[in-house]
Amino acid sequence: MVAGGLNCCWPAKRFYAFSGKTKVMALYLGVTGTFASGKNTFGDLIKKHFKAEFLGTADVLREETAARGLGLERPNLVRVANDLRATRGHGYLAEKCAEKLKTMDVEVGMVSDLRNVGEIEALRKAFGKDLKLIAIDSDKSVRYARAKSRKRWGEDFLSFEEWAAAEEKELHPKTDDPSVQNIGACMALTDYTIYNNGSIEELEKASVELVRRLLGN
Numbered sequence: 653m654v655a656g657g658l659n660c661c662w663p664a665k666r667f668y669a670f671s672g673k674t675k676v677m678a679l680y681l682g683v684t685g686t687f688a689s690g691k692n693t694f695g696d697l698i699k700k701h702f703k704a705e706f707l708g709t710a711d712v713l714r715e716e717t718a719a720r721g722l723g724l725e726r727p728n729l730v731r732v733a734n735d736l737r738a739t740r741g742h743g744y745l746a747e748k749c750a751e752k753l754k755t756m757d758v759e760v761g762m763v764s765d766l767r768n769v770g771e772i773e774a775l776r777k778a779f780g781k782d783l784k785l786i787a788i789d790s791d792k793s794v795r796y797a798r799a800k801s802r803k804r805w806g807e808d809f810l811s812f813e814e815w816a817a818a819e820e821k822e823l824h825p826k827t828d829d830p831s832v833q834n835i836g837a838c839m840a841l842t843d844y845t846i847y848n849n850g851s852i853e854e855l856e857k858a859s860v861e862l863v864r865r866l867l868g869n
Contacts, residue, residue: 684766685788704760709745737831742770750778
């Protein structure tokens with residue numbers, strides 16, 4: 653279902669529960685998505701309109717990686733993330749975010765950068781029925797241009813083919829190891845998908861509309 657002609661999609665059946673305008677006291681969002689799709693921008697926009705906090709598993713990961721004396725290039729981050737999941741549990745990064753979020757007085761609490769199904773399971777355990785899962789996605793060419801411009805983790809030095817290959821390894825890993833990053837599996841579990849191919853104004857309108865509906869506003 654495309655809402656208002658915007659680059660946003662979510663299943664209409666999810667909104668049937670809101671016909672009575674039931675007010676949600678607190679909403680928690682687990683956010684996943686493809687590389688450079690706009691996950692952080694989504695969080696910033698929600699914070700602009702609601703009493704909200706946005707925590708990323710990537711923030712926890714960068715702290716852990718730096719503590720090991722490693723640079724913050726993507727290969728190092730992936731290696732440390734996989735090691736943490738293997739040694740401390742598949743949901744470790746999300747658990748750390750959930751613990752912090754529970755101490756905050758929020759209307760909307762968000763945990764982003766979900767890259768392993770164990771992280772989704774950890775959030776479900778922490779927040780139960782108050783959790784909704786959102787995927788952010790956009791066309792690959794659009795995302796590559798964003799990755800080049802943001803110059804993060806050495807992405808700006810990669811050719812399109814190299815960048816796409818790196819993403820594919822995390823989207824659809826060719827392994828049965830449950831501790832590795834598997835963004836595709838996470839996206840398959842989400843309740844809603846926002847397609848961020850347009851302007852930031854379009855993303856803002858689609859994101860705020862969805863969250864208001866989820867809150868029952």
